[in-house]
Amino acid sequence: MRQRYPTRRRRWGRSEPMPLYVVTDDRQAGEAIAVLARWLFRYRSELAPLTTALLLAGAAAFLHHGHRGLWPDVLALTVVAVAVILASGKRWLDRGIERAYAAVVAIAAGGWFATATAHGPTSPPLPGLLVAVTLICGAPWWSHRRRRSRVRIERTVNAWPDLAETIGLAGSRVLSAVVDLWGWRARLALKRGQTVTDVINRLPAIESGLGTRPGSVRVEPDPARADHCVLHVLEKDPHARPIPWPAPTGTSVADPVELGVFEDATPVRVRLLHRHALVAGIAGSGKSGILNVILAALTAYPDVVIWGIDLKGGMELQPWASCLDRIATDPRQAAELLADAVTILDARAATLTRQGARLWIPTPEEPTLIIVADEYAELADESPDAMAHADSIARRGRAVAVTLLAATQRPTQAAMGKGAVRSQMDIRICLRVRERRDTDLILGQGAHTAGWHAHTLDAPGKFLISAPGFDVPRRARAYLLTDERVRATARAHRNRRPRLDALSADAIAHTTADVEVIDAEIIADDPEQALWTALLEAPDVGLSVSQLMKITGMGRTWVYSRLQEHAHAGRVQQVSRGRWRAAQRP
Numbered sequence: 041m042r043q044r045y046p047t048r049r050r051r052w053g054r055s056e057p058m059p060l061y062v063v064t065d066d067r068q069a070g071e072a073i074a075v076l077a078r079w080l081f082r083y084r085s086e087l088a089p090l091t092t093a094l095l096l097a098g099a100a101a102f103l104h105h106g107h108r109g110l111w112p113d114v115l116a117l118t119v120v121a122v123a124v125i126l127a128s129g130k131r132w133l134d135r136g137i138e139r140a141y142a143a144v145v146a147i148a149a150g151g152w153f154a155t156a157t158a159h160g161p162t163s164p165p166l167p168g169l170l171v172a173v174t175l176i177c178g179a180p181w182w183s184h185r186r187r188r189s190r191v192r193i194e195r196t197v198n199a200w201p202d203l204a205e206t207i208g209l210a211g212s213r214v215l216s217a218v219v220d221l222w223g224w225r226a227r228l229a230l231k232r233g234q235t236v237t238d239v240i241n242r243l244p245a246i247e248s249g250l251g252t253r254p255g256s257v258r259v260e261p262d263p264a265r266a267d268h269c270v271l272h273v274l275e276k277d278p279h280a281r282p283i284p285w286p287a288p289t290g291t292s293v294a295d296p297v298e299l300g301v302f303e304d305a306t307p308v309r310v311r312l313l314h315r316h317a318l319v320a321g322i323a324g325s326g327k328s329g330i331l332n333v334i335l336a337a338l339t340a341y342p343d344v345v346i347w348g349i350d351l352k353g354g355m356e357l358q359p360w361a362s363c364l365d366r367i368a369t370d371p372r373q374a375a376e377l378l379a380d381a382v383t384i385l386d387a388r389a390a391t392l393t394r395q396g397a398r399l400w401i402p403t404p405e406e407p408t409l410i411i412v413a414d415e416y417a418e419l420a421d422e423s424p425d426a427m428a429h430a431d432s433i434a435r436r437g438r439a440v441a442v443t444l445l446a447a448t449q450r451p452t453q454a455a456m457g458k459g460a461v462r463s464q465m466d467i468r469i470c471l472r473v474r475e476r477r478d479t480d481l482i483l484g485q486g487a488h489t490a491g492w493h494a495h496t497l498d499a500p501g502k503f504l505i506s507a508p509g510f511d512v513p514r515r516a517r518a519y520l521l522t523d524e525r526v527r528a529t530a531r532a533h534r535n536r537r538p539r540l541d542a543l544s545a546d547a548i549a550h551t552t553a554d555v556e557v558i559d560a561e562i563i564a565d566d567p568e569q570a571l572w573t574a575l576l577e578a579p580d581v582g583l584s585v586s587q588l589m590k591i592t593g594m595g596r597t598w599v600y601s602r603l604q605e606h607a608h609a610g611r612v613q614q615v616s617r618g619r620w621r622a623a624q625r626p
């Protein structure tokens with residue numbers, strides 16, 4: 041009983057006034073003083089401006105009584121204090137505004153103290169002035185966010201032993217705590233036998249115990265100690281607002297692509313070369329947003345050819361059409377495209393074997409081939425052939441630089457669990473999911489238990505990434521490209537796109553052979569009519585500008601200007617870079 045009494049008393053705060061006790065013995069006065077002293081100690085930070093004012097008044101009264109001639113010395117000390125703050129205050133106060141505040145407080149306090157020493161602290165207007173200066177200088181102090189956070193941490197650290205018991209982490213200790221930009225961080229030492237998973241499983245209880253908003257506490261394991269972890273409390277959400285896309289910095293597909301930023305403001309930079317990637321999340325979670333960020337970066341590189349599969353009828357990838365070498369918009373085209381990718385893969389593999397090399401190193405002349413597939417699960421449902429090819433690419437494509445970037449809304453067992461595709465995905469980007477088990481489906485069995493809580497991501501574009509170098513669950517938010525930015529970026533990058541290398545192009549030459557048949561069938565009496573007929577009858581992959589020049593017998597400028605007119609009127613569409621066909625065909 042004697043042990044529990046003081047423990048409970050420690051928890052009383054402003055919101056929970058101390059209950060009324062009827063105490064019958066003489067210790068009442070002693071208890072009241074002890075409670076008052078504890079209260080003063082607990083709120084010492086908030087009371088600091090008042091305490092300083094009282095100390096100044098007391099000291100001034102003392103000096104005025106016996107040593108009033110010392111006022112010039114007080115003034116000189118004030119000048120020295122201000123000089124020290126301005127010259128070397130950076131050691132204690134890293135922000136300029138804080139140092140300026142400290143200097144102003146020193147001038148006000150020193151000035152008042154010197155005057156009060158000379159004339160007496162009670163001589164008017166000095167008492168009123170002291171009250172005014174205390175309130176004016178106290179206001180920034182009371183409202184200062186970092187000070188308040190520091191005080192809150194101190195109280196939390198003191199209360200941790202009780203809190204730990206309540207939330208089921210009894211025996212854990214706070215080793216250190218610091219305030220950071222968005223809240224505070226504490227290093228925890230766990231009781232022997234406790235693990236980071238125990239802490240992760242108690243996250244909602246910790247949030248409740250700390251009185252923070254749901255979803256505001258993160259736990260990061262300590263790579264060096266299984267019985268240590270870092271607790272990160274975010275008082276403000278660093279990802280509350282969309283983050284605009286900064287222009288890409290890389291020059292080659294070998295450079296990492298910057299997807300967004302983590303909560304500590306470090307960029308999420310991931311290398312796509314020789315790796316397959318999966319982007320998954322529910323509708324509206326921001327998959328297309330992430331594809332846009334990746335495409336905006338990739339289309340700037342001269343050593344990557346991009347093919348697209350978009351089973352939403354080309355809706356998602358259409359803005360990038362002028363930068364894509366090829367687009368498939370239905371399951372049949374998708375199967376053909378993937379079959380061609382496997383042909384390229386085989387041709388490259390055979391060449392590498394002949395050369396005794398192991399890796400296809402991309403250059404602008406021999407680019408890497410990345411196949412961007414939106415709605416990947418649809419493909420699984422509608423084209424088993426396509427899945428067989430995708431499986432092949434997933435297993436054998438890395439070394440020869442033929443890789444997949446798949447986005448899916450439904451990480452179904454059929455699409456993700458079977459075959460090699462999911463297990464071969466080196467980079468997994470998990471946006472918001474509906475159910476916990478979807479996290480395991482995307483990131484791998486056991487991910488949810490290990491703290492990858494994708495179901496708690498609460499805004500589009502927020503994601504978790506599991507990839508080489510990213511093995512702890514850290515929340516990030518992808519950059520956002522507006523539609524206008526997507527169009528402008530595609531326009532800026534379209535003339536820099538490389539073509540497939542001769543080896544790969546020859547391996548799939550049959551695709552262009554289909555197109556040649558059409559060339560022969562069109563008669564170019566009337567160039568306008570010939571152009572339109574050709575566009576109407578163009579194959580799914582479209583016709584190139586040089587083919588249209590041949591068919592119409594007209595020059596490049598004429599063909600371009602007619603195509604622009606048709607495109608402007610919505611009559612033709614650019615199927616992929618430099619390939620056109622009529623928007624609606626008979």
Ligand SMILES: Nc1ncnc2c1ncn2[C@@H]1O[C@H](COP(=O)(O)OP(=O)(O)OP(=O)(O)O)[C@@H](O)[C@H]1O
Pocket residue numbers: 281282283321322323324325326327328329330449500501502517518519520
């Ligand atoms: N990184 C981001 N930051 C802020 N908002 C975003 C971000 N990414 C996407 N959004 C917003 O979320 C909405 C849905 O995004 P998006 O279309 O990318 O989702 P999706 O997962 O592709 O959806 P669907 O599966 O229906 O195609 C859009 O209005 C977009 O503006």
